[in-house]
Amino acid sequence: MRPSRARPRRLSPRDTEGLRLTTDALPVHVEGVSKIYGRTAAVRNVSLDLMPGKFYVLRGENGAGKSTLLRMIAGLSEPTEGEIQIFGSKPHDAREHMGYMAHAPLLYDEFSGMENLEFFAGLYGIESRAMLTEAMIRVGLKPELTRRVGQYSQGMRQRLSLARAVFHAPQLLLLDEPFSNVDPDSATEIAHLLAAMRNEGKTILLVTHQLGLLSKMADEFLFLSAGALVNREAVPQGGA
Amino acid sequence: MSQSLIKLTAEQVGKDLRLEWRSRDVLNSMLFFALLVVVIFSFAFSPTLEESRRMAGGLVWTAFLFSTVMALNQSWARELRNGVLDAYRVSPAPPEALFFGKCIGNYLLVLLLECLMAPLFMVFYNLTSVGPYWQLAVVFLLGTWALVVNGTFFAAMSIRTRNRELMLPLLLLPISIPAVVAMVTGTTLILTGESSPLTQIKFLGGYCVIFTTACYLLFETVLNAE
Amino acid sequence: MKSPFFYLLAIITLGLLAWGTYQALDVAPAEATMGDAQRIFYYHVPAATAASILFLANFVASIWFLWKRSPVADAIAVTGAEVGVVFFGVVLVSGPIWARYAWGTFWVWDARLTTSLILWLLYVSYLILRSSSETGSTSVLAAALAVFAAIDMPIVYMANRWFRTSHPQPMIGTDRLDPAMQKVLLWNMLAFCLFALLIAWFRFDLERTSQKINLLHIQKASKGAIAVVMPAVFLFIDPVREHMLQHRYMVFGYVAVWTIYIGYMLYLFAKLRRLHREADELEMT
Numbered sequence: 001m002r003p004s005r006a007r008p009r010r011l012s013p014r015d016t017e018g019l020r021l022t023t024d025a026l027p028v029h030v031e032g033v034s035k036i037y038g039r040t041a042a043v044r045n046v047s048l049d050l051m052p053g054k055f056y057v058l059r060g061e062n063g064a065g066k067s068t069l070l071r072m073i074a075g076l077s078e079p080t081e082g083e084i085q086i087f088g089s090k091p092h093d094a095r096e097h098m099g100y101m102a103h104a105p106l107l108y109d110e111f112s113g114m115e116n117l118e119f120f121a122g123l124y125g126i127e128s129r130a131m132l133t134e135a136m137i138r139v140g141l142k143p144e145l146t147r148r149v150g151q152y153s154q155g156m157r158q159r160l161s162l163a164r165a166v167f168h169a170p171q172l173l174l175l176d177e178p179f180s181n182v183d184p185d186s187a188t189e190i191a192h193l194l195a196a197m198r199n200e201g202k203t204i205l206l207v208t209h210q211l212g213l214l215s216k217m218a219d220e221f222l223f224l225s226a227g228a229l230v231n232r233e234a235v236p237q238g239g240a
Numbered sequence: 241m242s243q244s245l246i247k248l249t250a251e252q253v254g255k256d257l258r259l260e261w262r263s264r265d266v267l268n269s270m271l272f273f274a275l276l277v278v279v280i281f282s283f284a285f286s287p288t289l290e291e292s293r294r295m296a297g298g299l300v301w302t303a304f305l306f307s308t309v310m311a312l313n314q315s316w317a318r319e320l321r322n323g324v325l326d327a328y329r330v331s332p333a334p335p336e337a338l339f340f341g342k343c344i345g346n347y348l349l350v351l352l353l354e355c356l357m358a359p360l361f362m363v364f365y366n367l368t369s370v371g372p373y374w375q376l377a378v379v380f381l382l383g384t385w386a387l388v389v390n391g392t393f394f395a396a397m398s399i400r401t402r403n404r405e406l407m408l409p410l411l412l413l414p415i416s417i418p419a420v421v422a423m424v425t426g427t428t429l430i431l432t433g434e435s436s437p438l439t440q441i442k443f444l445g446g447y448c449v450i451f452t453t454a455c456y457l458l459f460e461t462v463l464n465a466e
Numbered sequence: 467m468k469s470p471f472f473y474l475l476a477i478i479t480l481g482l483l484a485w486g487t488y489q490a491l492d493v494a495p496a497e498a499t500m501g502d503a504q505r506i507f508y509y510h511v512p513a514a515t516a517a518s519i520l521f522l523a524n525f526v527a528s529i530w531f532l533w534k535r536s537p538v539a540d541a542i543a544v545t546g547a548e549v550g551v552v553f554f555g556v557v558l559v560s561g562p563i564w565a566r567y568a569w570g571t572f573w574v575w576d577a578r579l580t581t582s583l584i585l586w587l588l589y590v591s592y593l594i595l596r597s598s599s600e601t602g603s604t605s606v607l608a609a610a611l612a613v614f615a616a617i618d619m620p621i622v623y624m625a626n627r628w629f630r631t632s633h634p635q636p637m638i639g640t641d642r643l644d645p646a647m648q649k650v651l652l653w654n655m656l657a658f659c660l661f662a663l664l665i666a667w668f669r670f671d672l673e674r675t676s677q678k679i680n681l682l683h684i685q686k687a688s689k690g691a692i693a694v695v696m697p698a699v700f701l702f703i704d705p706v707r708e709h710m711l712q713h714r715y716m717v718f719g720y721v722a723v724w725t726i727y728i729g730y731m732l733y734l735f736a737k738l739r740r741l742h743r744e745a746d747e748l749e750m751t
Contacts (some may be wrong), residue, residue, distance in 0.1 A: 037601040077466045095332040103325035108255075110262040123333035124252045148262075164327065229378055389612075397610065401595065402605040410594055411611065416585040418625035432508050439628060447621060454617055458610045461532065465606035 022214075025088030027052050027172045027203040028073055033082030033201040034227075037066050042068040044227035045082070050205060052171070055198040056215050057206045060224035066207045067176050069224065073205070074100045074174050079132025086172060096124065097166035103177040105157040106164065109150030113160050114143055117167060119161060124168045135161070135167035140189060166197070173197065179213065185215060245337050257348070258435025259318060261443060266314045266349065273310060274357045277303045277347020282364040292365045295425035300361055301420060301422060305387065307357070308350050309409045312391040315346050316399055325399075328443065329463065339459045347388045379430065381446040383423035386451065390415055393455040397462050419447050472667060478745050479664050482657035489650040504718040506564040508650060511725075513556040515583075519659065520666060521551030521589065528612035531605060540605040543612060547592050552730045563719045568608040571750045577626040580623050584622050585699035588615040665731070672734060676741060 016180070028050035035043040043065040050056055057128075058066050071077040074086055075091030086094035100106075107116045117132040126132075136143045139159040149157060158178055164175060173194070179187045195217040198204050208214065215235070223231040260267060281299055319325040330336055358380075361367060369376060391412050398407040426440030490508035524546030531539035561579070562572040573579065592615060596608045 038352065071466075076326055076329055076464075078464070095330060098330065100326065100330040102323055102326065104326075105259040106323045106327035108259060108318070108324060109322065110259050119251070119255055120327065120331065123328065125332070255504060373585060396597070397607050401599045403598055407595065409596060410591050414591050415614055417584050418618065418621045421625045443625065444627070450617060450621070451614075454614060458532075458613065461606060462610050465603035466612075 005223040006199075014122065023238045024117045025085065027087060029085040029088075030069075030073065030084075031083045031085075032074060033069070033079045033084060035065070035072060035077065037083070039071075039225050042081075043072070046224070046227075046229045047082075048222065048229060050203055050234075052203050053198065053201045055195065055204045055220040056180065056206065056220050056222055057211070057218045058205060058222045058224060059209075064224045065227040066224050068227075070174055070176050070205065070207055074098065076100075083181075083186055095134075096168065097168040097170050098174060100170040101161050101173070101175040101178045105155065107148070107160060108161065110148055110168050112148055113152075113163075114145070116149060117164060120164050121167065127135060129222055130171075132163075132208055135163040135190060139163045144221045153183070153186075154181045155183045158182050158190060159186060162193065171202055173202055173204045173206075175204070177208055178206070179208055179210050186205040191217060194198070245334060245340075247444065248337035249340045249344070252337055253344045254347075256345035258317075258347075260349070260401070266311065267352075269355055270311055270349070271356065274303075274307055274353050275360065277306060278357055278360045278364060292367055293370070293431045294428060296361065296365060296367055296431055297424040298429065300358070301345055301359075301424050302359060304350075304384070305413075305416075306352060306390060307353055308384070308387050310347060311350055311353070312348050312388070312395045312412075313405050313408055314344055315392055315395050320399065328461065335460045335463050337458055338463075339396070339455065343389050343392045343455075346392055347385060350384050350388055351367065351381075366430070369431050371430035371437075375437055375441070376427065378441055379423060379426045379444065382441065382448055383419060383426075384401065385446050386419040386423075386444060387412070388418055389448070389455055391450050393459065393462070396459065400465060419444060422447070442458065472664075475664055475667070479657065479660040482653070482660060486650075486654040486657035489653050492573050505716055506560050507660060508654045509719075509723060510557060510560040510564065511651065512655045513553045513560070513662075515655055516662035517550045517553040517557060519584070520546045520553065520662060522546075523666075524550060524589075524612055525593075525616040528609040528616075531609045532613070535605075535675050538674070540609075541677065543605075543671055544596060544673055545666050545670040547589050547596075547608075547612070548660060549669050549730075551593060552660055552665075552726060554582070554589070556726050557725065558582065558586055559722045560719050563722065577623065580621045580626045581619070585619060588618065592627075600740065606660050636656060665727075665734075669734060671723065672737060672741070 025047050028048070030046055030048045031047050033043060034041055046065075046069060058070065059113050060066050068077065071085070071089060072079050075086075084091055087097055091098075106121070111119070113136060114132065117136065118129075121127070121132055133143045136158065139162050141156060141159055141163065149160065152160065162178070165175075175194075178190065182190070191213040194204055194206070198217075198219075206214070206218075220235060221231075221233045222229060223233070241270070255309065279304060285295065285299065287305070319328070344372040345408070391408065395408050396432075398404045401407045422440045422443045426437040429435055429437045429440070486508070490505050527539045527542035527546060530536065531543060565574070566572050592608060592611050595611055596604055599607050620715050
């Protein structure tokens with residue numbers, strides 16, 4: 001199944017870099033995946049494909065397996081059964097093409113915002129400070145801010161976490177409850193940013209309980225219950 | 241987009257040192273703990289000079305062992321707070337760089353500790369060495385690495401256990417026994433000037449090589465055991 | 467499980483244990499210097515051999531697991547470690563009892579004993595790691611630790627050989643052994659290794675069952691429980707009792723050792739009962 005190529009949007013050169021390598025593959029391909037912990041199956045035989053440039057929201061009750069599934073897609077956890085492919089390769093080999101955000105900020109409290117990004121840039125082999133500055137500006141933070149992240153508000157922390165997830169221009173964004181404990185203004189801004197990124201061609205998979213923000217922006221809702229994928233609902237006329 | 245292992249390791253060490261300098265929580269508690277240990281041991285054992293030369297090896301290394309375990313328990317705490325470890329695992333950087341960066345950072349911290357504790361021991365026990373001091377330095381350098389490399393590895397393993405702080409010494413001590421035996425006998429031989437500690441030093445060297453290799457090969461497996 | 471081979475093995479083991487014990491207590495000549503207490507040797511050494519084989523199985527299974535991630539490998543690994551710790555516990559208990567009589571002291575820090583103690587500690591730490599790690603990471607972490615433990619063993623032995631030579635070296639070995647004693651030893655070796663195999667087989671199956679959570683498997687496992695108890699019964703045969711009472715230390719030895727074996731078997735049965743209950747709950751949902 002090939003994704004449609006006719007898209008009325010401009011892609012920046014950074015966006016297409018990832019696509020050039022993996023044009024024929026879907027961003028996320030999950031086949032028959034289960035995760036079994038001793039006597040419980042957190043995820044049960046889930047299969048799904050995600051199309052490029054779409055915004056997916058993963059919903060379900062507490063303990064339905066959403067975080068577990070997301071972690072497997074991000075490569076943080078190995079499925080007990082089944083296979084996951086990111087752009088045609090194993091998640092472990094496609095790490096440059098994905099960005100991960102969780103409700104924990106994944107940042108060092110003792111560093112400033114820029115210092116954190118500089119450290120992570122080193123992990124991705126990125127030397128250019130310009131990309132980091134741009135990422136920070138985009139999420140609405142001042143790059144020259146020397147305040148330590150430990151003193152940020154939760155909203156600022158999550159914005160910086162988003163900057164950390166996207167500065168290396170990944171084609172796939174995986175977010176696990178990014179809006180918990182975030183003030184409504186920051187949350188709305190982050191949601192708009194994500195929609196804008198989707199419009200640029202990134203694929204987004206987001207787990208959340210707070211639907212109000214996303215009901216208009218998402219392209220499709222995926223429902224997980226007791227570890228199994230029970231329903232998919234496309235939002236008519238997709239994002240804003 | 242790939243980084244050399246050495247460069248990444250260096251960045252890791254730099255980051256750890258900078259973070260430690262900013263918060264100084266591990267450093268402060270370690271220094272105070274070291275002082276306490278030396279004082280308590282001085283109360284517990286009050287040997288003559290000749291006796292103390294025989295006992296010092298065991299005493300000193302027991303004290304270092306406790307301090308090392310306490311330092312190592314904290315070694316991954318910073319990565320676990322706020323979930324930074326996940327961010328590392330999701331990045332394309334090789335886990336070995338993270339491991340060696342941590343090891344070297346811990347090594348420097350424990351060496352600093354030893355540099356502070358050793359003179360204190362010498363003062364409290366009125367200790368002087370018959371054998372050459374540079375040999376003592378070699379034993380300390382090798383012995384500390386032996387403890388730290390395994391300790392950092394088992395501390396990473398303990399992340400996924402229920403009683404984290406307890407698991408580390410439980411796993412580390414049995415495995416480290418041969419190294420501790422070599423360290424203690426080596427130190428005693430040097431202090432008393434009885435004979436050359438060359439066998440012990442070679443043994444420690446071999447131990448370090450073997451276990452550093454084992455840790456390097458198995459770290460990624462252990463880190464991703466989820 | 468519980469193929470007919472298991473029961474066959476149980477019967478053969480029972481027979482061999484009885485034969486071996488009879489040989490050890492009646493047929494084997496009394497040792498020149500140590501008298502009857504020396505007879506502890508006939509179950510001390512076989513237990514050590516069985517334990518070594520089990521630990522080796524754990525090492526091989528751990529490497530296999532790291533390579534292939536097979537649940538069977540994991541089951542063998544935990545079986546090897548757990549049953550090995552039990553048998554090695556027997557070695558560490560019967561040894562000092564014998565030593566107290568033979569040398570006047572319970573323990574001596576020579577190379578072999580120290581290595582044995584450390585080996586036992588390593589595998590106990592392995593079992594503790596298994597029980598306190600999160601589900602999902604247990605097998606991998608334990609396998610990594612097993613590899614470290616295996617690498618450490620030769621190093622420990624060398625360290626103890628080179629660095630702790632200031633202690634007296636009592637003769638423990640089996641060199642200069644009377645051929646009659648050798649025969650008895652070999653019979654007992656065979657008997658106890660089969661006994662170890664029997665218990666390990668049971669434990670392995672328990673682990674596989676626990677892995678599969680299948681009520682039918684559990685029902686089959688319960689029939690096998692009786693067979694494992696059988697070899698313990700031979701202890702109460704009359705001719706055996708006569709010889710045992712001759713020497714205090716031997717009695718202590720036997721009581722201690724069989725307490726360990728029976729204690730472990732009771733633990734396995736308790737585990738089996740728990741599995742029963744869980745399986746019942748699953749059937750009801």
